[in-house]
Amino acid sequence: MPRTERTIASPTGGSNGLVATPCVAYLQHVGRTALAAIVVFASSPPAHAQDADAGKQVFRSQCSICHSAQPGRTIVGPSLFGVVGRHSGSVPGFHYSNANRQSGLTWDPSTLDRYLTSPQQVVPGTLMTFPGLHDPKQRANVIAFLKGLH
Amino acid sequence: MRRLAYTPGIIVFVVVLLLGDKAHAVPPFAMQTGQPCTACHIGAFGPQLTPLGRAFKIGGYTQTGGQGWQSHFPLAAMFLGSFTNTGQSQPDPAAVHFGRNNNFAADQISLFLAGRVTDYAGGFVQGTYSGIDGSFKLDNTDLRLTTPLDLGDTDLRLGLSVNNGPTVQDPYNSTYAWIFPFASSALTVTPTAQPLLAGGLIGNSIGTTVYGWYDRSLYLEAGLYNTYGPSLLSATGQAYGPGSTANPAPYVRVAYEWNWSGQSAHVGGLFLHSNFNPAVGPFSSDGSFGHDSFTDYAIDAGYQFLGNRTYVVTTDAILVHEDQNLRGTFGMGGAARTGHSLNQARASLSFFYKDTYGLTLGIENTWGTPDPVLYAPAPVTGSANGKPNSNAFIVEADWIPFGKQDSWAAPWVNLKLGLQYTLYTRFNGGTRNYDGFGRNAGGNNTLYAFAWLIF
Incomplete structure (x- = not known):
């Protein structure tokens, strides 16, 4: 899947051949500012339009069989409430695999995107047997939904 | 007298059918979900379901995740071979x-034939050829329609199941269709008296139930069962148990479950009521x-x-009380009185190491009101003292x-090798000469070695 960094790298494009008029300079300034905002906002999220509502549907059909969106609620896996930004293996009382506990990951959007693509490859030995979401758009949407769980 | 001679045979036949045909993990589900059998089954083989397995079943077998053509391939096959030794040879x-x-x-x-049809429909159908009697029968069948309802912070899963026996559709491991032992010999003798829930309607009836699963905790289900007609019984290789239903038999199931860190528990209750025209043959009944x-x-x-999943421990138990009014059987001279009760307790404790090595202990205790005619003396299957205990x-x-x-050819090749021993301390009411023809309960102790292959 195309990563965010690659996607946003393209429009920056280096020199565009324009003469640096004030207007152009202003536009360049605005562009840089906007770009900075995009980089800050999407330093990790996948490069797809994110639809949290659609992500909720993905969550319900693919994730909720094992994970709750409610705080502190364990079903098969740990609650995903507040998962974005959380360190791996850190929900108190949950029986993690050694692999997950020792992975040293932080579940930022970028890491979540990689993990959700193929959990077993990112954390070999994880107890999460889910084979992964192979549709980048679904991943982007579900991560958008997870980001709202705070 | 024909009735007297026939009844024990029917009951034993039904019990044999019940005990020998529990379905296990099937590769199509593993391919459909993209997950190994261990995700849904204890001991990699089942039929014990994990919390994920329960959710998959309640969800109508519709969960996806697999890729490629294999994830849509719905067929699997199973072979069960065995050796049976009993403490004492049978007279015949x-x-x-x-x-x-x-x-x-x-x-x-x-x-x-197993798998998802749509996001809202899925099913499981098992057809079985018996190498014991050479018959073919329609085995466990469970077809479902389900949908989730979003209730904000929680959800409600609603569903409808069409199945061929009470508890075949049950998601918990403590009900009769799925309780230990999961495989038993069809070439030994089992206790005559069994409550209706234990299998009297499994395989020979069709039921429609509706269910709701609220917040992944509260499970409610209700439905009605009717036995097949004689033609359908014959076509599906089944036979009447206690008889043909005189009217639809109501079934109610309630359960509540808890899941927390690596652990799961549930408690529940079941109700089943049925009026029968007593069976007088495999495909005939008489309510006159x-x-x-x-x-x-x-x-x-x-x-x-x-x-x-390195060390897995499970325990399941069920306690059944049955009230019987045997007016029909009494009228035909098959019982000394109409009012009876029968109780049964079953429990099991299993331990698995790395989903590879397992040890399970089970107990089954049955007791009830005596009846010298209903439980009459007969070689092997009878009772000398008229008790069902x-x-x-x-x-x-x-x-x-x-x-x-990580097994070879996973998930398409699944093999379980088992060695089972059943020890009877009481059989059909007695310990020594329990049948009135000199057979001891220990004579029915059974060693059962089996090889179970699903691919």
Whole structure:
């Protein structure tokens, strides 16, 4: 899947051949500012339009069989409430695999995107047997939904 | 007198059918979900369901995740072969073409059709050829329609199941269709008296139930069952148990479950009531003397420690009380009185190491009101003192070399090798000369070695 960094790298494009008029300079300034905002906002999220509502549907059909969106609620896996930004293996009382506990990951959007693509490859030995979401758009949407769980 | 001679045979036949045909993990589900059998089954083979397995079943077998054509391939096959030894040889051959003891058998060859149809529909159908009697029958069948309802912070899963027996559709491991022992010899003798829930309507009836699963905790289900007509019985290789239903038999199931870190528990209750025209043959019944009615009340519970799946411990139990009004059987001279009760308690404790090595202990205790006619003396299957009381201890050791995520040819090749021993301390009311013809309860102690292959 195309990563965010690659996607946003393209429009920056280096020199565009324009003469640096004030207007152009202003536009360049605005562009840089906007770009900075995009980089800050999407330093990790996948490069797809994110639809949290659609992500909720993905969550319900693919994730909720094992994970709750409610705080502190364990079903098969740990609650995903507040998962974005959380360190791996850190929900108190949950029986993690050694692999997950020792992975040293932080579940930022970028890491979540990689993990959700193929959990077993990112954390070999994880107890999460889910084979992964192979549709980048679904991943982007579900991560958008997870980001709202705070 | 024909009725007297026939009844025990029917009951034993039904019990044999019940005990021998529990379906297990099937590769199509693994391919459909993209997950190994261990995700949904204890011991990699089942049929014990993990919390994820329960959710998959309640969700109508619709969960996806697999890729490629394999994820849409709905067929699987099963072979069960065994060796049976009983403490004492039976007076007659255990079955046609078999000896009185020490029998090797190809117990079952099954074909499964299983999988998701749409986001809202899925099913499981098992057809089984019996190598014991050479018959083919429609085995466990469960077809579902389900949909989730979003209730904000939580959800409600609603569903409808069309299935062929009470508890076939049940998601918990403490009800009869799925309780230990998961495989038993069809060439030995089992206690005559069994409550209706234990299988009197399994395989020979069709039921429609509706269910709701609220917040992944509260499970409610209700439905009605009717036995097949004679033609359908014959076509599906089944036979009447206690008889043909005189009217639809109501079934109610309530359960509540908890899941927390690597552990799961549930408690529940079941109700089943049925009025029968008593069976007088495999495909015939006679209600001219009145109906037999059975009302079963059961409570059940279970607990699983899954941890990180290195060490897994499970325990399940069910206690059934049955009220019987045998007016029809009494009218035909098959019972000394109409009012009876029957109770049964079953429990099991299993331990699995790395989903590969398993040890399970089980107990089955049955007791009820005596009746010298209903439980009359007869060689092997009868009772000398007219009591239904039996007590059995079961121990089983399992080795599952194939069936795990990293197994050879996973998930298409699944093999379980088991050694099971059943010890009877009481059988059909007695310990020594329990049948009135000199047979002891220990004579029915059974060693059952089996090889179970699903591919």
